[in-house]
Amino acid sequence: MHVLPHLPLLNRLFSPSYRFIALEGLYLQPGREALLPTLLESILAHFQLSSALIQIDSQDPLLPTVTTNMGLFSGFESVNTHVMIKAHGLTPDQLERLQQAPFYCSSFDYT
Secondary structure (H helix, E strand, C coil): CCCHHHCCCHHHCCCCCCCCEECCCCCCCCCCHHHHHHHHHHHHHHHCCCCEECCCCCCCCCHHHHCCCCCCCCCCCCCCCCCCCCCCCCCHHHHHHHHHCCCCCCHHHHC
16 A cells, blocks of 8 residues: 555555545436446546445345446445344334335445
8 A cells, every 4th residue: 555556556545545426316217228338437537536335225226237347446346234233113014114114225324
């Protein structure tokens, strides 16, 4: 970490003052999934950054479509999210519905 910030090209990725943008709430219109890399490149260019943090459901059937050609370090570190709830006062039916329901995971939770 002491040498890499001084090497050309690598100094953007390995810098003591490393900066990235956290994205959330992205919506992909059906049939336009292939445009995600272009959208992300545009956002990064606008903010003059090289990296972004985004959460994608690992069970989403579109995952292979949207994660192709996303850069050298895409998927470099896998982060799993586990949701825990306090079930006090919930009926078994309510608990079952909660276990099957989708949840929203914010980028703020990871930054």
